[in-house]
Amino acid sequence: MITKSSEETIEIALKLAADLKGGEILALHGDLGGGKTTFTKGLAEGLKVNDTVTSPTFVLLKVYSGKIDDKKIELVHVDAYRVESIDDIKSVGIEDYLDRQDIILVVEWAEKIKEILPKNVINIYFERIEKQGSAKAGSLDENERKIKIDFAN
Ligand SMILES: Nc1ncnc2c1ncn2[C@@H]1O[C@H](COP(=O)(O)OP(=O)(O)OP(=O)(O)O)[C@@H](O)[C@H]1O
Numbered sequence: 001m002i003t004k005s006s007e008e009t010i011e012i013a014l015k016l017a018a019d020l021k022g023g024e025i026l027a028l029h030g031d032l033g034g035g036k037t038t039f040t041k042g043l044a045e046g047l048k049v050n051d052t053v054t055s056p057t058f059v060l061l062k063v064y065s066g067k068i069d070d071k072k073i074e075l076v077h078v079d080a081y082r083v084e085s086i087d088d089i090k091s092v093g094i095e096d097y098l099d100r101q102d103i104i105l106v107v108e109w110a111e112k113i114k115e116i117l118p119k120n121v122i123n124i125y126f127e128r129i130e131k132q133g134s135a136k137a138g139s140l141d142e143n144e145r146k147i148k149i150d151f152a153n
């Protein structure tokens, strides 16, 4: 899909959130500024999280209370950008949130911790794309993003 604003990216996240049952792990990949945190804010909105979601860049992991229908769930938001070793992410307790049906786990820069994640994640790729019709090759569009959701696993 192509989105032309952060609001459109949030719309996609809202639609995905409506299909989640609990227990899913979403592995987000792609460019800096690609929209991974923006998408996570949309998921949080869709999961009825009341707190403001901010990027867990330095703390690595944040937990928010939310709901799917009337069932209480937790949205666990991980940003693995600064993870240098698997021990970094183990030390914030990520293992407590794997394989739980009352959790939605969202991981930015998931490829950095792939050895600890199960195989059956939903992979989502965010890409900045070139300006259409731009004379300058390589100039990226400010507001367009390409988002690919891969449910294959
Ligand atoms: N179509 C779009 N979708 C999402 N974000 C967009 C879009 N157009 C512009 N933006 C802007 O791009 C930025 C995306 O930042 P965001 O923090 O969501 O990216 P990120 O993938 O989490 O980056 P990082 O890798 O640094 O964590 C925001 O400032 C947002 O307003």
Ligand SMILES: [Mg+2]
Pocket (backbone or CB within 6 Å): 036, 037, 038, 055, 079, 108
């Ligand atoms: Mg981010």
